[in-house]
Amino acid sequence: MEKVKEELRSYINELKYIKEIEEEIEQLRCKAEAITKEISDMPIGSSPVKDKMAQCVAQIIDLTSKKADYIANSIITLTRIENIIESLPKKYRNILYSIYIQGNSLTNVAADNGYDYIYFCRKVHKRALELYKKRKKDIERQ
Numbered sequence: 001m002e003k004v005k006e007e008l009r010s011y012i013n014e015l016k017y018i019k020e021i022e023e024e025i026e027q028l029r030c031k032a033e034a035i036t037k038e039i040s041d042m043p044i045g046s047s048p049v050k051d052k053m054a055q056c057v058a059q060i061i062d063l064t065s066k067k068a069d070y071i072a073n074s075i076i077t078l079t080r081i082e083n084i085i086e087s088l089p090k091k092y093r094n095i096l097y098s099i100y101i102q103g104n105s106l107t108n109v110a111a112d113n114g115y116d117y118i119y120f121c122r123k124v125h126k127r128a129l130e131l132y133k134k135r136k137k138d139i140e141r142q
Contacts, residue, residue: 001126001129001130001133004129004132004133004136005129007081008081008096008099008100008129008132009100010077010081011074011077011078011081011100011101012100012101012103014070014073014074014077015074015103017070018067018070018071018074021063021066021067021070022067024063025060025063025064025067028056028059028060028063029056029060031056032053032056032057032060035052035053035056078101081100081101082097082101083139084132084135084136084139085097085100085101085132087135087139088128088131088132088135089131091124092124092127092128092131092132094113095109095113095124095125095128096128096129096132098112099125106120106121106125110124
């Protein structure tokens with residue numbers, strides 16, 4: 001069952017990573033905007049001249065490309081997961097969608113659906129995962 005949970009969590013994890021990349025890009029943008037050219041008549045020495053602005057821009061371009069790849073992967077992951085979830089009975093479809101697509105906690109989903117947390121985890125959520133796993137196997141066979 002852990003493998004099924006890991007697969008379902010992959011979408012949320014990809015979104016978190018995209019957010020981290022966005023934050024890193026924003027930090028680099030702020031850093032790039034703060035870089036100013038210093039004009040000095042003092043000799044710099046033997047160290048090579050570094051263009052900090054160009055370094056920031058190169059890093060931003062690399063991260064933007066990486067972000068685009070993660071977005072494309074997350075769309076594929078979302079589509080695959082949603083196709084399986086959509087084929088489940090409504091009760092289980094809503095539960096899995098709420099937890100693994102919207103990112104709600106088991107506690108909140110149990111309460112929202114009127115279940116005791118322990119019963120929800122042991123019975124309802126477990127059954128939803130079993131149905132997901134079975135449906136995924138059925139789809140893979142086709």
